[in-house]
Amino acid sequence: MNRARRKQEGRWAWRLTGFVTVCVYIFMFAPIVATVVLSFNASMFGGFPMTGFSLQWYGKLMANEQVLAAFRTSLWIALVTAIVTTAIGVTTAFALVRFEFRGKQALSTLVILPALVPETILGVGLLVLIKAVDQPRTMLLLVLGHILLAVPYVVLIAQARMIGIRRVYEEAALSLGASRFSSFREITLPLLVPAVVGGALLAFTISFDNTSASLFWRPAGVETMPTQILSMLKISISPEINALGTVMILVTVGIPLVGGLILQSLTKLRRQGEPKEETQ
Amino acid sequence: MKRRWTLYDPRLAWMLVAPVLLLLIFFLILPIAVMAGYTFFTFVTAGVETSALTTANWHEFLTDSYYSGFLLKTLRVGAITALLCGVLGYFPAYFIWATTFRHKWLLLLLLIVPFWISFTIRTFSWINILGEQGVINVALLKMGIIHEPLQMLYNEGAVILGMLHFLLPYMILNVYVSLESIDRTLISAARSMGCTSAQAFREVTLPLSLPGLAAGLLLCFVLAAGSYVTPQLLGSGRDALFGNLIYDTIMGELNWPMGATLSIVLFIVLGFFAAVYTRYMGMSQIVKGLGG
Numbered sequence: 186m187n188r189a190r191r192k193q194e195g196r197w198a199w200r201l202t203g204f205v206t207v208c209v210y211i212f213m214f215a216p217i218v219a220t221v222v223l224s225f226n227a228s229m230f231g232g233f234p235m236t237g238f239s240l241q242w243y244g245k246l247m248a249n250e251q252v253l254a255a256f257r258t259s260l261w262i263a264l265v266t267a268i269v270t271t272a273i274g275v276t277t278a279f280a281l282v283r284f285e286f287r288g289k290q291a292l293s294t295l296v297i298l299p300a301l302v303p304e305t306i307l308g309v310g311l312l313v314l315i316k317a318v319d320q321p322r323t324m325l326l327l328v329l330g331h332i333l334l335a336v337p338y339v340v341l342i343a344q345a346r347m348i349g350i351r352r353v354y355e356e357a358a359l360s361l362g363a364s365r366f367s368s369f370r371e372i373t374l375p376l377l378v379p380a381v382v383g384g385a386l387l388a389f390t391i392s393f394d395n396t397s398a399s400l401f402w403r404p405a406g407v408e409t410m411p412t413q414i415l416s417m418l419k420i421s422i423s424p425e426i427n428a429l430g431t432v433m434i435l436v437t438v439g440i441p442l443v444g445g446l447i448l449q450s451l452t453k454l455r456r457q458g459e460p461k462e463e464t465q
Numbered sequence: 466m467k468r469r470w471t472l473y474d475p476r477l478a479w480m481l482v483a484p485v486l487l488l489l490i491f492f493l494i495l496p497i498a499v500m501a502g503y504t505f506f507t508f509v510t511a512g513v514e515t516s517a518l519t520t521a522n523w524h525e526f527l528t529d530s531y532y533s534g535f536l537l538k539t540l541r542v543g544a545i546t547a548l549l550c551g552v553l554g555y556f557p558a559y560f561i562w563a564t565t566f567r568h569k570w571l572l573l574l575l576l577i578v579p580f581w582i583s584f585t586i587r588t589f590s591w592i593n594i595l596g597e598q599g600v601i602n603v604a605l606l607k608m609g610i611i612h613e614p615l616q617m618l619y620n621e622g623a624v625i626l627g628m629l630h631f632l633l634p635y636m637i638l639n640v641y642v643s644l645e646s647i648d649r650t651l652i653s654a655a656r657s658m659g660c661t662s663a664q665a666f667r668e669v670t671l672p673l674s675l676p677g678l679a680a681g682l683l684l685c686f687v688l689a690a691g692s693y694v695t696p697q698l699l700g701s702g703r704d705a706l707f708g709n710l711i712y713d714t715i716m717g718e719l720n721w722p723m724g725a726t727l728s729i730v731l732f733i734v735l736g737f738f739a740a741v742y743t744r745y746m747g748m749s750q751i752v753k754g755l756g757g
Contacts (some may be wrong), residue, residue, distance in 0.1 A: 197661040202563075205556035210572075213633060216590035221601055223593055230597020234607075266693045273484040284478035292482060295489055297752060301684075301739065302493075302732065303691020305708040309715060309728040310496030313503050316721065333492045336485055341752060359472070374558055394583045397693040400712070411585045418698060422592045428585040 204214040209326035217434065232422070242428035252429060255413035259393050262324075262409065266331040268393035273332075274339030275377060276326070279369070281340070282347040293344075300337035308401030322404045330402045331392040336393065339384035346380035382448050386441045393437060497732065503725035511719040522726040532710075532727070536734065538706040541595050542621065543690030546628045550685045551678060553629070554636030558677075559670075561637075561645040573641075576634050588627050606615060619701040624676060627695040636681040643677025644670070676746055683742045687735050707731050 246252055280286075281293050285356035299307065311330060315322065350373065358368040374381070396411040403409060408416065410433065417426055470477070477658060479486075507517045526532045561572050579587060594600050595617040602614040647670065655665040693708035705713075711731070715724035 187689055188543075198663065199563075202556050202560045205553070206560040209553055209557045209633060209637075210575065213630065214575075215600075216594050216630070217582060217587065219593040221588040224647040231595065232596060233600060233603040269733065273488070276481045277485040280481035281641065284473050284475065284476040284481075286475035289478075292486065295493075296485060298489075299493060301687060303687065303708065303735065305691055305693050305711050306728045306732050307493070307496070309711060309724055311492060312715070313500045313721065314496040317499050317503070329488065329492060333488055339484070352475065353715070357470075365477075390581050394585070396583075396585050401716075411583060412587050414583075414589070415694070415697075418589055419539045426589070427593070428608065430583075430590065433583050433586055437583060438578060441581055 220427050221431045221434065226422065226424055226427075226429040228424065242424040243432075245425055246432065248430050249425070251400050251408070252413060255408040256406060257431035259410040262328055262331060263389045264395040265328050266335055267385045267389040268389075269328075270332045270335040270339050270388040271381055274336055274384055274388075275343045275381060277336075278340050278343035278347050278380075279373065282344055283352060295336040296340050299333050300342075304334070304395075304397040308398040312401050322402060324404060324407070327399065327402045327404065327407075327409075330398055331395060334395060334398060335391045342384045342387065343377065343380045348439050350376045379448060379452070382444060386444050389440065390437050412447055499727075500725045501726055503722055504729055506722040506725075508720050512721075514722050523723050525723070526726055526730065530691070532730075535705075535707055535710050536730065539690050539731075542625060542628075542706060543686045546625050546632060546689040547682045547686035549625070549629055549681050550632050550636040552682065554633050555640055555678065558637045558640035558674075559646060576637055579631070581636050584631060585698075587631055588695055591623065591627055591630070591699060592618060595626075608676055618699060619704070621700065621704050622698040624696050624706075625706050627699040628689045628692060631695070632685040635684050635688070639681035639684065640674055640677045641726060643674045643680075647673045679742065679746055683739060686738065690735060691731065711737045 222235070223232070225238050225241035226233075226235050227241070228235070243457075277296065281289060281296075286414065307330075310368070311320075311326070354372050354376070354462075355368045358372045359365070363371065394411060395409070396415065399409050399412055400415075400429060401410060414426065414429060417423075417429075478524065504522050505518045505520065506514045507519045507521065508514050520740070536565075545606055557572075557576075561569060564572075567570070597614040597616075598616075601617065602611075602615050605611045606614065645662050651673075655669045656662070661667065690706070692706060693712055696704050696706045696709050707727070708731075711724055711727045714720050714727060
């Protein structure tokens with residue numbers, strides 16, 4: 186009797202867990218779905234009810250020179266950030282995992298700080314510094330700032346993968362006469378590919394999305410995509426902004442998804458041609 | 466004489482980390498150091514200050530209740546947000562961990578997708594839900610339950626809701642990562658010794674997942690207390706938080722010494738919480754949570 190009742194209680198607890206989970210997922214995606222749906226609304230106002238299906242806001246968006254300029258700016262910054270951050274982040278992770286040197290512990294803590302310190306503080310700090318040395322805000326500064334914000338994530342991802350790659354592979358190549366660099370390029374780097382791609386994609390999105398710090402760092406007159414959206418929102422929410430949001434979602438969700446799929450099929454292809462390897 | 470290079474030579478390691486190290490020095494450490502010095506500069510007029518040293522900024526901060534009020538409000542909002550995240554985030558994390566659902570990866574992927582969607586977009590999309598022409602108001606009006614749109618935006622509740630929305634994935638992933646590292650045989654052992662599933666949860670699973678929960682709470686608290694965009698978009702002027710105060714002081718009033726002072730205050734206060742946390746928990750859990 187008692188046992189049956191307890192079982193019943195357990196089932197109710199599990200149902201409650203499932204129910205809250207469903208609610209949380211709805212909570213996370215409902216606003217995004219609403220934005221995407223509203224971007225196709227024919228109504229002049231950015232809101233419900235739906236009055237008909239229309240693509241006019243996308244057309245209007247394509248004709249908006251300011252938005253296009255901001256989009257190009259963000260795309261460039263994000264591309265450069267992704268490439269540079271991945272390069273320096275992967276070499277740092279390699280050094281942190283493979284080498285023993287003084288200050289290693291301090292460096293591995295320091296390197297995740299940009300992810301923990303609020304962007305407002307990082308933003309003001311850099312501005313104060315360049316004001317103190319009397320330098321203008323430039324594109325270079327903005328890009329380097331974005332790299333700083335993305336570095337922790339790339340290092341952490343590469344580090345996690347690096348730990349799984351046994352050093353005997355590299356050492357075998359070295360003992361067979363490969364140079365230091367070619368052993369890294371031929372052995373370590375191919376094994377690191379998932380981390381490199383994953384890190385680059387994340388760095389791209391971090392840069393493409395960055396808002397608070399960019400508000401401080403952007404050169405006068407330059408708008409990135411998020412700061413452009415923010416200034417458009419100062420007036421009111423319009424169907425055009427919903428359309429813009431939808432395009433951005435397609436770009437930032439589509440790129441990692443497609444990248445992930447390509448990566449998966451690549452590793453599948455390679456797995457077929459190679460004996461099974463142990464990376465753990 | 467030059468020392469020969471060994472296989473894992475520290476000198477090579479320094480060369481490998483040099484770019485990141487330089488970036489951290491010039492874009493993280495030096496700015497914060499200079500900013501700390503700037504707090505003692507004298508504010509003359511908008512955009513102008515002299516390097517005559519003064520404690521006036523600190524004095525103003527410590528005596529004017531305007532600033533301490535802002536700080537307390539920010540900490541309160543951050544704490545409420547973090548706690549709500551903890552309560553609401555634990556259920557999905559536990560569900561994903563315990564479920565026998567075959568497409569578990571899909572649930573995890575859906576948690577990561579929000580990280581890819583622009584934070585600004587995720588925030589303003591709440592206007593489409595809560596606004597006067599948002600889903601809720603339009604639906605309630607249509608059904609005749611209300612006759613005038615409810616004012617749900619531009620208050621503290623909306624700000625907390627928006628922050629909850631962007632912080633929940635952090636919390637769920639942190640708790641999930643620490644649940645994943647639990648040895649499941651411990652739970653079977655507890656069950657076979659006669660624990661009910663509730664007891665096994667209370668005595669085994671919950672305590673072992675606390676590090677992840679704590680890491681999530683810290684992360685959510687720090688990110689909420691340092692936010693700028695959410696109060697800007699979903700709050701009214703009265704709901705501005707410390708980040709907005711800093712932005713307005715620097716970009717609006719052009720009072721750089723005061724802006725630097727406020728930034729250092731926020732840095733110290735949030736650093737204090739992080740230090741207390743690492744003192745008891747260590748850094749490793751946060752690293753796991755951020756690395757996904």
